Amino acid sequence: MTDSDHPDCLEKKRITVDIIGGGKISEQHLGTLRHIEGVSVAGICDLSPVLARFTAERFAVPGWFTDYRKMLEQTGAEVVHVLTPPATHDRIVRDCLAAGCHVIVEKPVALSYPGFQSLWELAQARDLRLIENHNYRFNEPIRRLEQAVAAGRIGRVEEVEVRIALNIRAGGRYADENLPHPSHRLPAGIIHEFITHLAYLLLHFLPDDYGSEIDSIQARWRNHGGGELFKYDDLDVTLLAGTTHGRLRFSCRQWPDNFTVLVRGSDGIATAELFYPCFQLTPRRSVGQHLTPLVNALGGAKALVGSGFGGIWSKIRNRGAYEGLSRFLELTYAALQSGGEAPVTFHQMDATSRLVDRLLAEENRV
Amino acid sequence: MKLLVTGAGGFLGRHVVAAAVARGHQVRAMLRPATRSVPAGWPEHSAVEVVYGDLRAPRGLEPMLVGVDAIVHLAAAKAGDLYEQFGGTVLATENLLSLLPGSDVKRLVVTGSFSVYEYLRHRAWSALDESSPLAVNPFDRDEYCQTKLAQEQLVLERASSDGFTCVVLRPGVIYGRDNLWTARLGMQAGTRWWLRTGTFAPLPLTYVENCAEAVVLAAEYDGPERSLILNVVDDQTPSQRAYLKELQRRINPRPRVVPIPWTLMRLLARLAWLTNRLFFKGTAKVPGLLVPSRLHARCKPLRYSNRAIKAALGWQPRYTWQEGIERSLAASDTTALPPGREKSSP
Numbered sequence: 201m202t203d204s205d206h207p208d209c210l211e212k213k214r215i216t217v218d219i220i221g222g223g224k225i226s227e228q229h230l231g232t233l234r235h236i237e238g239v240s241v242a243g244i245c246d247l248s249p250v251l252a253r254f255t256a257e258r259f260a261v262p263g264w265f266t267d268y269r270k271m272l273e274q275t276g277a278e279v280v281h282v283l284t285p286p287a288t289h290d291r292i293v294r295d296c297l298a299a300g301c302h303v304i305v306e307k308p309v310a311l312s313y314p315g316f317q318s319l320w321e322l323a324q325a326r327d328l329r330l331i332e333n334h335n336y337r338f339n340e341p342i343r344r345l346e347q348a349v350a351a352g353r354i355g356r357v358e359e360v361e362v363r364i365a366l367n368i369r370a371g372g373r374y375a376d377e378n379l380p381h382p383s384h385r386l387p388a389g390i391i392h393e394f395i396t397h398l399a400y401l402l403l404h405f406l407p408d409d410y411g412s413e414i415d416s417i418q419a420r421w422r423n424h425g426g427g428e429l430f431k432y433d434d435l436d437v438t439l440l441a442g443t444t445h446g447r448l449r450f451s452c453r454q455w456p457d458n459f460t461v462l463v464r465g466s467d468g469i470a471t472a473e474l475f476y477p478c479f480q481l482t483p484r485r486s487v488g489q490h491l492t493p494l495v496n497a498l499g500g501a502k503a504l505v506g507s508g509f510g511g512i513w514s515k516i517r518n519r520g521a522y523e524g525l526s527r528f529l530e531l532t533y534a535a536l537q538s539g540g541e542a543p544v545t546f547h548q549m550d551a552t553s554r555l556v557d558r559l560l561a562e563e564n565r566v
Numbered sequence: 567m568k569l570l571v572t573g574a575g576g577f578l579g580r581h582v583v584a585a586a587v588a589r590g591h592q593v594r595a596m597l598r599p600a601t602r603s604v605p606a607g608w609p610e611h612s613a614v615e616v617v618y619g620d621l622r623a624p625r626g627l628e629p630m631l632v633g634v635d636a637i638v639h640l641a642a643a644k645a646g647d648l649y650e651q652f653g654g655t656v657l658a659t660e661n662l663l664s665l666l667p668g669s670d671v672k673r674l675v676v677t678g679s680f681s682v683y684e685y686l687r688h689r690a691w692s693a694l695d696e697s698s699p700l701a702v703n704p705f706d707r708d709e710y711c712q713t714k715l716a717q718e719q720l721v722l723e724r725a726s727s728d729g730f731t732c733v734v735l736r737p738g739v740i741y742g743r744d745n746l747w748t749a750r751l752g753m754q755a756g757t758r759w760w761l762r763t764g765t766f767a768p769l770p771l772t773y774v775e776n777c778a779e780a781v782v783l784a785a786e787y788d789g790p791e792r793s794l795i796l797n798v799v800d801d802q803t804p805s806q807r808a809y810l811k812e813l814q815r816r817i818n819p820r821p822r823v824v825p826i827p828w829t830l831m832r833l834l835a836r837l838a839w840l841t842n843r844l845f846f847k848g849t850a851k852v853p854g855l856l857v858p859s860r861l862h863a864r865c866k867p868l869r870y871s872n873r874a875i876k877a878a879l880g881w882q883p884r885y886t887w888q889e890g891i892e893r894s895l896a897a898s899d900t901t902a903l904p905p906g907r908e909k910s911s912p
Contacts (some may be wrong), residue, residue: 215683224649250660250720251652258705373650377600380621518851 221283338524355467367420478507573641738770773890
């Protein structure tokens with residue numbers, strides 16, 4: 201074998217990328233794409249010329265556009281990131297697929313399960329990839345949680361709870377009454393911005409890898425804060441997948457902000473916190489019934505102290521809750537370059553979209 | 567003249583409305599839709615018409631420009647992340663500009679900011695004026711600088727292509743009631759402790775009533791220039807120490823000031839920058855006062871001049887800086903409208 205035959209020496213396929221949507225999430229995508237080998241961003245498109253130009257200058261992207269169809273024509277991109285508001289995804293994704301581009305799209309791909317199916321069929325018919333961003337699955341605490349569950353550290357999974365508390369009613373873009381955020385008009389109101397994350401994380405930790413049929417869904421959609429702006433500001437879901445219980449919680453009215461995935465098993469509990477990165481494991485110990493609580497308490501204290509310092513360290517290193525997005529994109533581009541399986545599969549997107557539809561279905565509301 | 571004042575409910579906006587009415591103009595004061603209280607005296611005053619709109623959404627704003635001779639565009643976002651500030655400042659301006667072709671508006675006054683200048687490469691104690699270079703690496707600076715630069719660039723380009731007269735006013739530090747602190751002094755640690763970064767650096771102050779008069783004069787500008795950029799600073803630019811001493815003397819309970827020498831702050835910022843480069847490849851998030859380009863923008867000692875604005879607009883700041891502080895702390899309302907006819911009932 202010569203040097204040039206060595207796998208490390210094989211040149212990675214160069215991929216040209218376009219970005220549609222210059223909003224806040226675009227800075228996370230563009231910031232990551234700068235560091236992925238073999239990827240070059242050719243164009244950025246936004247309805248606002250000034251935002252498109254500003255973003256292009258900021259990230260040294262050679263072209264900026266206000267018409268994405270023109271951009272696709274001119275840049276000849278192979279991959280497009282669709283980062284526009286969810287209500288626009290269907291039309292834009294459809295056009296990108298029609299133009300022969302693989303699509304990486306912010307969640308949710310579509311506003312309904314039939315919408316997702318239709319886009320997926322189009323992608324399949326054209327032999328193109330359609331990949332939804334499930335970024336939080338790739339955050340470090342979630343990966344540690346995955347490892348602990350896979351290694352059987354907490355035994356058989358009995359219960360999965362995913363909880364987001366985000367005090368967005370207190371201020372910021374979602375609470376702005378002067379210019380209501382477009383997500384308020386989505387089927388789940390502002391919670392539609394977050395519901396995909398809740399759904400894919402729950403499904404990810406349910407046993408049988410999406411094989412089990414979920415039933416007994418009870419979804420409580422509420423607007424505790426009242427008023428016209430928010431359709432719902434609270435969601436409480438309980439469901440059953442085989443013998444495993446699932447719970448989803450979202451609240452706009454609690455403090456402190458947190459994003460927690462908690463998995464209870466037959467032999468322990470494991471928790472991942474994403475906003476203040478932390479992983480905590482409370483397993484069954486071999487030190488005996490009386491010493492187990494003490495050892496677990498010490499282990500928990502160590503994890504909490506580590507998370508306190510780790511949080512500050514993450515802030516200094518400028519790594520926020522979007523850290524998983526970098527890994528998701530690195531794996532996605534590795535798959536695109538090698539032709540391998542994408543880190544978010546059809547089954548994961550399909551099950552997520554189906555679950556979201558069922559959470560919104562009238563018959564499951566209580 | 568009939569003026570449309572955007573951001574009329576803001577700190578400067580309320581003073582601009584008062585100054586414009588005092589100079590005999592009709593004012594269409596634009597407030598954001600969710601504004602809960604209209605400034606006292608506006609609804610009844612015959613010279614003021616209150617309208618509601620949010621420039622971040624372009625639709626439905628055309629009627630606001632009907633009959634307007636000049637726009638005083640003050641609406642901007644100073645808080646929030648880059649995208650919130652970009653939306654509130656730059657996209658709002660872009661939407662406003664999109665309404666100008668086809669309207670009768672002949673003049674646009676926009677408030678820029680001193681933050682657009684380059685400071686790091688500017689020599690200490692040298693003069694900073696309208697000819698000074700703009701920020702060389704704006705993406706190293708804060709969101710405010712980035713968005714104000716983008717706004718200015720946009721306005722000047724459109725003025726040139728769409729053929730309206732444009733006056734960009736770059737006020738230094740606008741101070742007044744409830745706005746006596748400025749980041750150019752250092753940092754507030756609670757209400758009782760102030761960290762003063764530097765001692766002798768002159769503050770490019772403009773008292774809000776003085777500044778408001780400058781804004782109205784800019785709206786009246788009828789000179790030969792199509793685009794005009796003017797710094798707004800009052801005649802006197804007290805040092806950080808003098809200004810804080812005056813505040814301390816008048817504020818009860820008296821805040822405690824901890825002075826941090828400018829040389830020490832520069833050294834700390836330099837060290838933080840080096841550490842960031844060496845160990846984090848420049849990606850670490852560091853507090854603004856420890857980022858050299860931002861520290862210099864805030865606290866570098868420089869000299870300022872208001873020759874250009876005086877020559878172009880005939881502006882004469884009415885109040886000294888001590889009078890400005892006194893008026894800011896007095897009971898009287900500095901935004902009160904001069905007496906006028908009451909609106910006739912429909």
